[in-house]
Amino acid sequence: MEEDGLLCPPINQVAGHYAEGGNIGPLIDKAGRFYKPLQNNQRGQHEVEFYEKFWADQTIPPIVQDLFPRFYGTRSVQASDETGMCEYAVIEDLTYHFHHPSVIDIKMGSRTWYPGATEEYIKKCLDKDGQSTSALLGFRLSGLQVYEIATKATWKPGKEWCNALSTEEVRLALKRFVSTNPFSETDPDGSLASFVYGEPGGVLSQLLELKSWFEEQTCFHFSSASILLIYEGDSKSTIQNSPRSGVSVKLVDFAHVINGQNIIDHNFLGGLCSLIKVISQTTADLGKKLPEEPPLTT
Structure with missing residues:
Protein backbone atom coordinates (compact mmCIF):
# COMPACT_ATOMS: atom_id res chain seq x y z
CA MET A 1 0.00 0.00 0.00
CA ASP A 93 -9.03 2.23 -9.50
CA LEU A 94 -10.87 1.39 -12.71
CA THR A 95 -8.63 3.51 -14.98
CA TYR A 96 -5.36 2.26 -13.50
CA HIS A 97 -4.44 -0.02 -16.43
CA PHE A 98 -5.16 2.63 -19.05
CA HIS A 99 -2.63 5.18 -20.28
CA HIS A 100 -5.14 7.54 -21.92
CA PRO A 101 -8.60 6.31 -20.87
CA SER A 102 -11.77 7.38 -22.62
CA VAL A 103 -14.50 7.19 -19.97
CA ILE A 104 -18.24 7.69 -19.83
CA ASP A 105 -20.41 7.65 -16.67
CA ILE A 106 -24.05 6.64 -17.21
CA LYS A 107 -26.58 7.09 -14.39
CA MET A 108 -29.02 4.19 -14.58
CA GLY A 109 -32.80 4.04 -14.07
CA SER A 110 -35.76 6.21 -14.97
CA ARG A 111 -36.12 6.82 -11.22
CA THR A 112 -32.95 7.69 -9.29
CA TRP A 113 -34.43 8.21 -5.83
CA TYR A 114 -34.55 5.30 -3.39
CA PRO A 115 -37.37 4.01 -1.16
CA GLY A 116 -37.26 5.71 2.22
CA ALA A 117 -35.70 8.91 0.92
CA THR A 118 -36.88 12.27 2.27
CA GLU A 119 -39.48 14.26 0.34
CA GLU A 120 -36.85 16.90 -0.36
CA TYR A 121 -34.47 14.32 -1.85
CA ILE A 122 -37.22 12.69 -3.92
CA LYS A 123 -38.24 16.07 -5.33
CA LYS A 124 -34.62 16.84 -6.21
CA CYS A 125 -34.31 13.51 -8.04
CA LEU A 126 -37.66 13.88 -9.80
CA ASP A 127 -36.62 17.29 -11.09
CA LYS A 128 -33.27 15.94 -12.36
CA ASP A 129 -34.84 12.83 -13.88
CA GLY A 130 -37.52 14.86 -15.65
CA GLN A 131 -35.16 17.51 -16.95
CA SER A 132 -32.64 14.98 -18.25
CA THR A 133 -33.09 11.84 -20.34
CA SER A 134 -33.58 9.58 -17.30
CA ALA A 135 -37.37 9.63 -17.49
CA LEU A 136 -37.43 9.10 -21.27
CA LEU A 137 -34.53 6.72 -21.86
CA GLY A 138 -34.07 5.13 -18.44
CA PHE A 139 -30.52 6.51 -18.22
CA ARG A 140 -28.60 9.75 -18.55
CA LEU A 141 -24.99 10.71 -19.19
CA SER A 142 -23.34 12.13 -16.06
CA GLY A 143 -19.90 12.81 -17.49
CA LEU A 144 -17.38 11.72 -20.10
CA GLN A 145 -13.94 12.23 -21.53
CA VAL A 146 -12.57 11.04 -24.87
CA TYR A 147 -8.90 10.98 -25.81
CA GLU A 148 -8.07 12.15 -29.34
CA ILE A 149 -4.85 10.45 -30.37
CA ALA A 150 -4.16 12.75 -33.35
CA THR A 151 -3.98 15.87 -31.17
CA LYS A 152 -3.15 14.13 -27.86
CA ALA A 153 -5.97 16.18 -26.33
CA THR A 154 -8.95 15.07 -24.25
CA TRP A 155 -12.50 16.21 -24.92
CA LYS A 156 -14.16 16.53 -21.50
CA PRO A 157 -17.45 18.47 -21.41
CA GLY A 158 -18.81 19.60 -18.05
CA LYS A 159 -21.72 18.31 -15.97
CA GLU A 160 -24.02 21.05 -17.23
CA TRP A 161 -23.43 19.99 -20.84
CA CYS A 162 -24.26 16.37 -20.00
CA ASN A 163 -27.36 17.24 -17.98
CA ALA A 164 -28.80 19.32 -20.83
CA LEU A 165 -28.59 16.58 -23.48
CA SER A 166 -31.75 15.57 -25.34
CA THR A 167 -32.39 11.97 -26.37
CA GLU A 168 -30.94 12.58 -29.84
CA GLU A 169 -27.96 14.41 -28.37
CA VAL A 170 -27.30 11.42 -26.10
CA ARG A 171 -27.14 9.22 -29.20
CA LEU A 172 -24.70 11.65 -30.80
CA ALA A 173 -22.60 11.76 -27.61
CA LEU A 174 -22.38 7.94 -27.61
CA LYS A 175 -21.14 8.19 -31.19
CA ARG A 176 -18.59 10.88 -30.29
CA PHE A 177 -17.40 8.61 -27.48
CA VAL A 178 -16.20 6.08 -30.09
CA SER A 179 -14.83 8.58 -32.60
CA THR A 180 -11.25 9.50 -33.43
CA ASN A 181 -12.45 13.12 -33.80
CA PRO A 182 -14.57 13.59 -30.63
CA PHE A 183 -14.25 17.38 -30.74
CA SER A 184 -16.45 17.43 -33.86
CA GLU A 185 -19.98 18.48 -32.86
CA THR A 186 -21.61 17.63 -36.19
CA ASP A 187 -19.56 14.93 -37.93
CA PRO A 188 -17.88 12.51 -35.50
CA ASP A 189 -16.62 9.48 -37.43
CA GLY A 190 -17.67 6.72 -34.98
CA SER A 191 -14.79 4.66 -36.36
CA LEU A 192 -14.06 2.96 -33.02
CA ALA A 193 -17.61 1.61 -32.59
CA SER A 194 -16.70 -1.86 -33.79
CA PHE A 195 -13.77 -2.18 -31.38
CA VAL A 196 -15.42 -0.53 -28.36
CA TYR A 197 -19.07 -1.51 -28.75
CA GLY A 198 -19.36 -4.48 -31.09
CA GLU A 199 -16.34 -6.75 -30.74
CA PRO A 200 -16.36 -9.89 -28.55
CA GLY A 201 -15.54 -8.69 -25.05
CA GLY A 202 -16.64 -5.17 -25.98
CA VAL A 203 -19.25 -2.96 -24.34
CA LEU A 204 -22.33 -4.69 -25.74
CA SER A 205 -21.08 -8.17 -24.87
CA GLN A 206 -20.43 -7.10 -21.29
CA LEU A 207 -23.73 -5.23 -20.98
CA LEU A 208 -25.53 -8.34 -22.21
CA GLU A 209 -23.76 -10.37 -19.51
CA LEU A 210 -24.97 -7.85 -16.94
CA LYS A 211 -28.50 -7.94 -18.37
CA SER A 212 -28.56 -11.73 -18.13
CA TRP A 213 -27.81 -11.49 -14.41
CA PHE A 214 -30.33 -8.69 -13.76
CA GLU A 215 -33.05 -10.77 -15.40
CA GLU A 216 -32.60 -13.33 -12.62
CA GLN A 217 -31.10 -11.68 -9.52
CA THR A 218 -33.54 -10.47 -6.83
CA CYS A 219 -31.07 -9.78 -3.99
CA PHE A 220 -30.35 -6.12 -4.75
CA HIS A 221 -32.06 -3.04 -6.15
CA PHE A 222 -29.52 -0.55 -7.49
CA SER A 223 -31.03 2.91 -7.03
CA SER A 224 -28.93 5.75 -8.48
CA ALA A 225 -26.09 3.44 -9.54
CA SER A 226 -23.95 4.15 -12.60
CA ILE A 227 -22.27 2.18 -15.35
CA LEU A 228 -18.77 3.21 -16.42
CA LEU A 229 -17.57 2.44 -19.94
CA ILE A 230 -13.79 2.68 -20.35
CA TYR A 231 -11.44 1.98 -23.22
CA GLU A 232 -7.85 2.81 -24.06
CA GLY A 233 -7.74 5.95 -26.18
CA ASP A 234 -4.16 5.32 -27.30
CA SER A 235 -4.38 2.35 -29.67
CA LYS A 236 -0.64 1.68 -29.35
CA SER A 237 -1.06 0.69 -25.69
CA THR A 238 -4.42 -1.11 -25.87
CA ILE A 239 -3.45 -4.78 -26.03
CA GLN A 240 -0.42 -4.54 -23.78
CA ASN A 241 -1.85 -2.55 -20.89
CA SER A 242 -5.64 -2.89 -20.83
CA PRO A 243 -7.94 -5.67 -19.55
CA ARG A 244 -10.55 -7.48 -21.66
CA SER A 245 -9.18 -6.38 -25.04
CA GLY A 246 -8.94 -2.77 -23.92
CA VAL A 247 -12.63 -2.28 -23.04
CA SER A 248 -14.07 -2.26 -19.53
CA VAL A 249 -17.67 -2.08 -18.25
CA LYS A 250 -18.14 -1.54 -14.52
CA LEU A 251 -21.12 -0.91 -12.28
CA VAL A 252 -20.40 1.70 -9.56
CA ASP A 253 -22.00 3.89 -6.85
CA PHE A 254 -23.83 1.76 -4.30
CA ALA A 255 -24.82 4.20 -1.54
CA HIS A 256 -28.51 3.59 -2.26
CA VAL A 257 -28.60 -0.15 -2.95
CA ILE A 258 -31.45 -1.82 -1.05
CA ASN A 259 -32.61 -5.38 -0.39
CA GLY A 260 -34.34 -6.75 -3.47
CA GLN A 261 -36.87 -8.76 -1.41
CA ASN A 262 -37.03 -11.43 -4.12
CA ILE A 263 -38.24 -8.89 -6.71
CA ILE A 264 -36.42 -8.15 -9.97
CA ASP A 265 -34.95 -4.65 -10.18
CA HIS A 266 -37.10 -3.47 -13.08
CA ASN A 267 -35.98 0.16 -12.72
CA PHE A 268 -32.32 -0.70 -13.37
CA LEU A 269 -33.09 -3.50 -15.83
CA GLY A 270 -35.34 -1.22 -17.89
CA GLY A 271 -32.60 1.39 -18.15
CA LEU A 272 -30.05 -1.28 -19.01
CA CYS A 273 -32.23 -2.67 -21.82
CA SER A 274 -32.69 0.86 -23.15
CA LEU A 275 -28.94 1.54 -23.04
CA ILE A 276 -28.22 -1.70 -24.89
CA LYS A 277 -30.82 -0.76 -27.52
CA VAL A 278 -29.40 2.73 -28.06
CA ILE A 279 -25.79 1.51 -28.31
CA SER A 280 -26.87 -1.36 -30.59
CA GLN A 281 -28.66 1.10 -32.89
CA THR A 282 -25.61 3.36 -32.93
CA THR A 283 -23.38 0.41 -33.80
CA ALA A 284 -25.75 -0.91 -36.47
CA ASP A 285 -26.12 2.55 -38.04
CA LEU A 286 -22.35 2.62 -38.43
CA GLY A 287 -22.46 -0.71 -40.24
CA LYS A 288 -20.86 -2.72 -37.45
CA LYS A 289 -21.69 -6.32 -36.51
CA LEU A 290 -23.55 -6.80 -33.22
CA PRO A 291 -22.65 -9.49 -30.66
CA GLU A 292 -25.04 -12.33 -29.89
CA GLU A 293 -26.87 -12.28 -26.58
CA PRO A 294 -25.49 -14.84 -24.09
CA PRO A 295 -27.67 -17.47 -22.40
CA LEU A 296 -29.09 -16.72 -18.96
CA THR A 297 -26.50 -16.80 -16.17
CA THR A 298 -26.64 -19.91 -14.00
Missing part, protein backbone atom coordinates in the same frame (compact mmCIF):
# COMPACT_ATOMS: atom_id res chain seq x y z
CA GLU A 2 1.25 3.47 -0.87
CA GLU A 3 2.07 5.95 1.87
CA ASP A 4 -0.58 8.61 2.56
CA GLY A 5 1.68 11.35 1.20
CA LEU A 6 1.55 9.79 -2.27
CA LEU A 7 -2.23 9.90 -2.50
CA CYS A 8 -3.55 12.37 -5.06
CA PRO A 9 -6.83 13.40 -6.72
CA PRO A 10 -7.91 11.22 -9.67
CA ILE A 11 -7.36 12.96 -12.99
CA ASN A 12 -9.74 10.67 -14.88
CA GLN A 13 -12.86 11.24 -12.75
CA VAL A 14 -15.75 12.38 -14.97
CA ALA A 15 -18.69 12.47 -12.51
CA GLY A 16 -19.58 12.14 -8.84
CA HIS A 17 -18.30 14.14 -5.88
CA TYR A 18 -15.30 16.38 -6.47
CA ALA A 19 -13.01 18.07 -3.95
CA GLU A 20 -14.62 21.49 -4.35
CA GLY A 21 -17.03 23.79 -2.56
CA GLY A 22 -15.96 22.43 0.82
CA ASN A 23 -16.54 18.82 -0.24
CA ILE A 24 -13.97 16.12 0.42
CA GLY A 25 -13.15 14.36 -2.85
CA PRO A 26 -11.75 10.96 -3.78
CA LEU A 27 -8.08 10.05 -3.97
CA ILE A 28 -5.96 7.44 -5.74
CA ASP A 29 -2.65 5.80 -4.96
CA LYS A 30 0.00 4.40 -7.28
CA ALA A 31 -0.97 0.80 -6.59
CA GLY A 32 -4.28 0.83 -8.47
CA ARG A 33 -6.62 1.73 -5.62
CA PHE A 34 -9.33 4.40 -5.46
CA TYR A 35 -10.23 6.03 -2.13
CA LYS A 36 -13.87 7.11 -1.95
CA PRO A 37 -14.79 9.27 1.06
CA LEU A 38 -17.61 7.79 3.13
CA GLN A 39 -20.65 10.03 2.67
CA ASN A 40 -22.67 11.42 5.55
CA ASN A 41 -26.07 10.15 6.74
CA GLN A 42 -24.80 6.56 6.72
CA ARG A 43 -24.59 6.50 2.91
CA GLY A 44 -20.91 5.66 2.97
CA GLN A 45 -21.30 2.89 5.52
CA HIS A 46 -24.26 1.56 3.53
CA GLU A 47 -22.06 1.35 0.43
CA VAL A 48 -19.35 -0.47 2.41
CA GLU A 49 -21.93 -2.97 3.65
CA PHE A 50 -23.06 -3.61 0.08
CA TYR A 51 -19.49 -4.32 -1.05
CA GLU A 52 -18.98 -6.70 1.86
CA LYS A 53 -22.21 -8.55 1.14
CA PHE A 54 -21.66 -8.68 -2.61
CA TRP A 55 -18.12 -10.06 -2.45
CA ALA A 56 -19.09 -12.59 0.21
CA ASP A 57 -21.96 -13.98 -1.90
CA GLN A 58 -20.62 -17.15 -3.50
CA THR A 59 -23.70 -17.50 -5.71
CA ILE A 60 -22.68 -14.52 -7.85
CA PRO A 61 -20.90 -15.82 -10.98
CA PRO A 62 -17.29 -14.67 -11.55
CA ILE A 63 -18.30 -13.27 -14.95
CA VAL A 64 -20.67 -10.90 -13.09
CA GLN A 65 -18.15 -10.09 -10.35
CA ASP A 66 -15.79 -8.92 -13.09
CA LEU A 67 -18.30 -6.14 -13.83
CA PHE A 68 -17.93 -4.67 -10.32
CA PRO A 69 -14.93 -2.92 -8.72
CA ARG A 70 -12.83 -4.94 -6.31
CA PHE A 71 -13.21 -3.91 -2.67
CA TYR A 72 -10.26 -3.61 -0.27
CA GLY A 73 -12.01 -2.48 2.92
CA THR A 74 -11.86 0.95 4.55
CA ARG A 75 -8.96 3.12 5.60
CA SER A 76 -8.50 6.39 7.46
CA VAL A 77 -6.16 8.78 5.62
CA GLN A 78 -5.56 12.50 5.33
CA ALA A 79 -8.60 14.11 3.68
CA SER A 80 -8.27 15.54 0.18
CA ASP A 81 -8.60 19.07 1.61
CA GLU A 82 -5.87 18.29 4.20
CA THR A 83 -8.15 19.26 7.11
CA GLY A 84 -7.61 16.03 9.02
CA MET A 85 -8.15 12.31 8.86
CA CYS A 86 -11.12 10.94 6.90
CA GLU A 87 -12.57 7.48 6.48
CA TYR A 88 -12.47 6.16 2.91
CA ALA A 89 -13.78 3.07 1.18
CA VAL A 90 -10.86 1.59 -0.77
CA ILE A 91 -11.84 0.08 -4.11
CA GLU A 92 -10.28 -0.72 -7.44
